[in-house]
Amino acid sequence: MTESNTVTPVKEIDDKGILKGVEQLTPEKIESTILQVLKDETGAKLKVYVDTCVHCAMCSEGCHFFLSMDRDPKYSPAAKVKQTLWEIIKKKGKVSPEFIKNAAVVAFTQCNLCKRCAMYCPFGIDIAYVISVMRRICHKLGVVPLYIQDTAHSHSVSMNQMWVKDDEWIDTLMWQEEEAQEDIENLRIPLDKEGADIFYSVIGPEPKFRAQLIYQAAVIMNAAGENWTMPSMPGWDNSDMCMYIGDYEMMERLKKEHFECAANLRAKRIVMGECGHAFRSVYDMGNRALGWRMPPVEVVHAIEYYNELFENKKIKIKHKFDRPVTLHDPCNIVRGRGLHEMSRNVVRATCETFIEMTPNREHNYCCSAGGGVINCGPPFKNARVASGKEKAQQLLAAKAKGAEVVIAPCHNCHGGLEDIIHSFGVDMELKFLGDIIYEILDLPEKEE
Amino acid sequence: MNNLDKWDWDTGIKQVADLSAWQEQFSYIEEFRASPDGESVAAIVKNEEMEFTVCRQDFGNDEPETWENGYDKVWNLRFGPDGRLSALVSDVGEWTVCTDDEAWENGYDFVWNMTIAPQDGTVAVSTQKELAYCAVNNDVPWQNSFSRLTDMVISPDAKNTAAVVETIPVLEGEIFKFRKGCYSVAVNGTPWKENFMNAWDPVFSANSSSVAATVRTSYKDYYIAVDGKTWNTSFDSAWAPLFSPAGNSVTAPVKKDGKWYLAKDGDLIWNTPYAQLWHHIYSADGKRIAAIVAPEFGKWTISVDNAPWQVTFSEYVSDPVFSPDGTSVACVFKEKGKWGIAVDGKVWKDRFDMAYPPVFSNDGMSVAAKVEMGGFYHYVLNGEILDSRYKSVEPPLFSHDSSKIMIRGLQLNDWKRDVVAINRRRI
Amino acid sequence: MYSHYEFVTGPFAWMAFLIFIFGSIYRFYSLYKLARKKDGAVFEYMDLKFALRSIGHWLTPFGSRSMKLNPSMTVVTFLFHISLFLVPIFVFGHVVLWKENFDISWFTLPNIVADIMTLIVICSCAFFLWRRIKLPEVRYLTTVGDYVILLIVAAPFITGFWAYHQFPGFAAITIIHIISGEIMLIAIPFTKLFHMFTFPFTRGYIGSEFGGIRMAKDW
Numbered sequence A: 001m002t003e004s005n006t007v008t009p010v011k012e013i014d015d016k017g018i019l020k021g022v023e024q025l026t027p028e029k030i031e032s033t034i035l036q037v038l039k040d041e042t043g044a045k046l047k048v049y050v051d052t053c054v055h056c057a058m059c060s061e062g063c064h065f066f067l068s069m070d071r072d073p074k075y076s077p078a079a080k081v082k083q084t085l086w087e088i089i090k091k092k093g094k095v096s097p098e099f100i101k102n103a104a105v106v107a108f109t110q111c112n113l114c115k116r117c118a119m120y121c122p123f124g125i126d127i128a129y130v131i132s133v134m135r136r137i138c139h140k141l142g143v144v145p146l147y148i149q150d151t152a153h154s155h156s157v158s159m160n161q162m163w164v165k166d167d168e169w170i171d172t173l174m175w176q177e178e179e180a181q182e183d184i185e186n187l188r189i190p191l192d193k194e195g196a197d198i199f200y201s202v203i204g205p206e207p208k209f210r211a212q213l214i215y216q217a218a219v220i221m222n223a224a225g226e227n228w229t230m231p232s233m234p235g236w237d238n239s240d241m242c243m244y245i246g247d248y249e250m251m252e253r254l255k256k257e258h259f260e261c262a263a264n265l266r267a268k269r270i271v272m273g274e275c276g277h278a279f280r281s282v283y284d285m286g287n288r289a290l291g292w293r294m295p296p297v298e299v300v301h302a303i304e305y306y307n308e309l310f311e312n313k314k315i316k317i318k319h320k321f322d323r324p325v326t327l328h329d330p331c332n333i334v335r336g337r338g339l340h341e342m343s344r345n346v347v348r349a350t351c352e353t354f355i356e357m358t359p360n361r362e363h364n365y366c367c368s369a370g371g372g373v374i375n376c377g378p379p380f381k382n383a384r385v386a387s388g389k390e391k392a393q394q395l396l397a398a399k400a401k402g403a404e405v406v407i408a409p410c411h412n413c414h415g416g417l418e419d420i421i422h423s424f425g426v427d428m429e430l431k432f433l434g435d436i437i438y439e440i441l442d443l444p445e446k447e448e
Numbered sequence B: 001m002n003n004l005d006k007w008d009w010d011t012g013i014k015q016v017a018d019l020s021a022w023q024e025q026f027s028y029i030e031e032f033r034a035s036p037d038g039e040s041v042a043a044i045v046k047n048e049e050m051e052f053t054v055c056r057q058d059f060g061n062d063e064p065e066t067w068e069n070g071y072d073k074v075w076n077l078r079f080g081p082d083g084r085l086s087a088l089v090s091d092v093g094e095w096t097v098c099t100d101d102e103a104w105e106n107g108y109d110f111v112w113n114m115t116i117a118p119q120d121g122t123v124a125v126s127t128q129k130e131l132a133y134c135a136v137n138n139d140v141p142w143q144n145s146f147s148r149l150t151d152m153v154i155s156p157d158a159k160n161t162a163a164v165v166e167t168i169p170v171l172e173g174e175i176f177k178f179r180k181g182c183y184s185v186a187v188n189g190t191p192w193k194e195n196f197m198n199a200w201d202p203v204f205s206a207n208s209s210s211v212a213a214t215v216r217t218s219y220k221d222y223y224i225a226v227d228g229k230t231w232n233t234s235f236d237s238a239w240a241p242l243f244s245p246a247g248n249s250v251t252a253p254v255k256k257d258g259k260w261y262l263a264k265d266g267d268l269i270w271n272t273p274y275a276q277l278w279h280h281i282y283s284a285d286g287k288r289i290a291a292i293v294a295p296e297f298g299k300w301t302i303s304v305d306n307a308p309w310q311v312t313f314s315e316y317v318s319d320p321v322f323s324p325d326g327t328s329v330a331c332v333f334k335e336k337g338k339w340g341i342a343v344d345g346k347v348w349k350d351r352f353d354m355a356y357p358p359v360f361s362n363d364g365m366s367v368a369a370k371v372e373m374g375g376f377y378h379y380v381l382n383g384e385i386l387d388s389r390y391k392s393v394e395p396p397l398f399s400h401d402s403s404k405i406m407i408r409g410l411q412l413n414d415w416k417r418d419v420v421a422i423n424r425r426r427i
Numbered sequence C: 001m002y003s004h005y006e007f008v009t010g011p012f013a014w015m016a017f018l019i020f021i022f023g024s025i026y027r028f029y030s031l032y033k034l035a036r037k038k039d040g041a042v043f044e045y046m047d048l049k050f051a052l053r054s055i056g057h058w059l060t061p062f063g064s065r066s067m068k069l070n071p072s073m074t075v076v077t078f079l080f081h082i083s084l085f086l087v088p089i090f091v092f093g094h095v096v097l098w099k100e101n102f103d104i105s106w107f108t109l110p111n112i113v114a115d116i117m118t119l120i121v122i123c124s125c126a127f128f129l130w131r132r133i134k135l136p137e138v139r140y141l142t143t144v145g146d147y148v149i150l151l152i153v154a155a156p157f158i159t160g161f162w163a164y165h166q167f168p169g170f171a172a173i174t175i176i177h178i179i180s181g182e183i184m185l186i187a188i189p190f191t192k193l194f195h196m197f198t199f200p201f202t203r204g205y206i207g208s209e210f211g212g213i214r215m216a217k218d219w
């Protein structure tokens, strides 16, 4: 409890991005980089947050890391600030490479930037913002976990998260179009169609690992009779790991590309797939970084879009999904955009039995994968899954009430929940809302 | 170059095609495209064998004409400035370019980014064959290929192509190798000697002899590189560079201490700090520069020679364009969810569901733009909405003497070409 | 030469009030300037309606889930802050001083109430101290400064209680009481006690963000 025992070092980590990055640090480089970030890039917001914090630990209850790690004080939100920015500010940047190593682990892997704690701190201190500043410093120092750094590099080269080459993207769309023609004759995924009502954008992993989601989206769009398009050129990917590592210059470039891609095609709005972090990037972080108060082209998350489809009766279903479901609220679209009631509307419109998890809506627990944590890859997987214990208990409670399927309308959450479901023996099936809709969609019989 | 003068500029309507006939003939039709002179219309269709092909109808022909060759897939159909029709086609997994029903000799595993030179209609594409990437200009591939290629562009004289290429192959996870710099710009297949962490947005000079691009050498150091040589000063970030149409100087928006400036050959020439600055354009003589700027967070406008318009827009500004004489600038803006057009800081009164890039007449006295209202397209000319509405319409074209405007669009089921005399008066 | 008493109620008191007032103004002004320069966007998103909505919820006992999860902390915090404010301003002994010196006066708390409230503050401080020592997550965050502040806050109340009840040595204690009160005033602009002024802004900002942009509750 003394003033500068401060940091309990993290257990040995095995991440070359951090370890090798730290090797290349010198005290001078650390100090000058930190001072540059603090002086040029932060201001009253950081200062007020750090000065106002009364060290009361009320925020602890907000953090699923803290709760899952048996209330280990190191994982309370303010404790993560203590291990990072407090010390840095107090020492005016004169911290050791060893300190940076720990700070990087804390900032990149022990906070999902989920902003839940802001709802538990009486002052509404935005710990996620402070942690982002730490990540920014780490990025500038070149101390970033290898896997997520690699995805950020991919963004910079290919404008998507998965090193998908321009031709591979188009090829995938054409392939999915062909597949979907099995369902609907003459179905199209219209490429670069000017003046469409909807510009449909997805995240990099979709063409790479989950191409069937594009297929499903195409079937739904067609069933709803939409005037829609997907771009053949870079800008199709709305995801953004650069945002999470603190490479804001690249985040800006990505979001510019994305918005301009839609705007140049004169699309009225961007509908995006079921992804949370990408939504944060286009609706919160990226647009603001570029000087847009709100997204320049309206961004509609899949949940909002599906809700619209059912409200306007644009699609018909054969029958409701008959297995009992529970619903996970992804942080970035719940605390990020208040879509929780809409997602419930969609669930009620599509599923027979809906069982709530508690706490829910704004108070949901993060899947532990968000904020780029899952993108830090295998070296941190065990720790990540362990911090999902609280979530696992929520799931088990819903299961005890009869839920068999978890709906998680977010890619990241899928990754996180999948691991949680396996590791904690939850044994529930995981689905996107789109999966459910596709499954029960009433399609016109195809003429053979 | 287009043959603006040679076209028929007599006022009046020409019925190019009755599309109901097409609808009867084809089970599958994609979006229609009109030729620059407005006398032809074309679309990707499926022929009787259920292969993809292209159908075209010219004014004076009662029947649409379908390409003889059918393909497994056709996409990216476009008219060149010379009225020739090109598309990307594939047959048994082999892709190539097809212009007016004639395919290139060379085939590839994939072709994309079809770029048509505005000068003479030369077609260039990016290609991939057995995972080797190169650009192909008019059926002539680069001598070298690369493990990755993006951002291909064609020079003004249509003789050269440039693209960002991976000069040292990077495998997933090789972050330290990546940081050392594995990318560069290749011009006609020859990469610059210098490698960078990244390169983006290559652009040719007016005389097609030089190429500039934005590069970063580290996360913190962004430069403009011209023919491989970086500017002396690095910046926190930079957007796409442009060569002056007169001479070989290069300008680019650059970021310093969180604010944006316009820099020329490494020095700031617009010293006002902007919250954002991008898409700068030159007047034809290269003497004036305009750019989209945000003087403050969330407020957008156009700055001409570093003098921002008084009026600002809260949501979006795009498509700035100089009048041919360089005295005026027009742009598209978005405010409260609706789109509009502004010229020289004055805002046209109407708002639209969508507005397309404004076009100046040669004498600079008239501005027209395509807009969308209530599901139909109209032209707005000097602030006045023209009556006729279209299901689909091409951008406006002014006659050489600026006295007439050509509308190419679809009404009911008819593709029409309408030449209208206009009052020369700017609002 | 002043007597001790005259000094602490005279020049030192003036100084304490001036430092408190101008120190606070200065802190505010510099934060505002910094925010204008570096966080311009923050002003774009501030929204009075949503700021007040959030502040309202958080000034209502058990108005947030966080408070419900920590009932003892909630009760103590509310009683503590209310007492901390009311007692110094409305305790009879202080109002008399204003009357004597400036001929202005206002409502006073009944002595018994003031006495109880003083005890509340003292007990609350003890509770906070206990939290700091006993709860691992609080202990982990606690710095020496936090104890000092607790002392700065508790001292005027302990000494005030002492002086009021005329426990042994109360004359000297009265002087200490006055000094400790003044120290607390002086400390406000320069320590974490400044949170009383930043609260509406931090809460208001996150309230505006959640309400206006994120369309979610923040309580």
Ligand code: SF4
Pocket (backbone or CB within 6 Å): A062, A063, A064, A065, A076, A077, A080, A110, A111, A112, A113, A114, A115, A116, A117, A118, A127, A128, A366
């Ligand atoms: S943002 Fe989320 S993960 Fe990070 S400290 Fe707060 S509650 Fe924990």
Ligand code: SF4
Pocket (backbone or CB within 6 Å): A052, A053, A054, A055, A056, A057, A058, A059, A060, A077, A078, A120, A121, A122, A123, A124, A125, C141
């Ligand atoms: S609840 Fe707020 S004030 Fe208290 S320790 Fe956490 S961040 Fe600091």
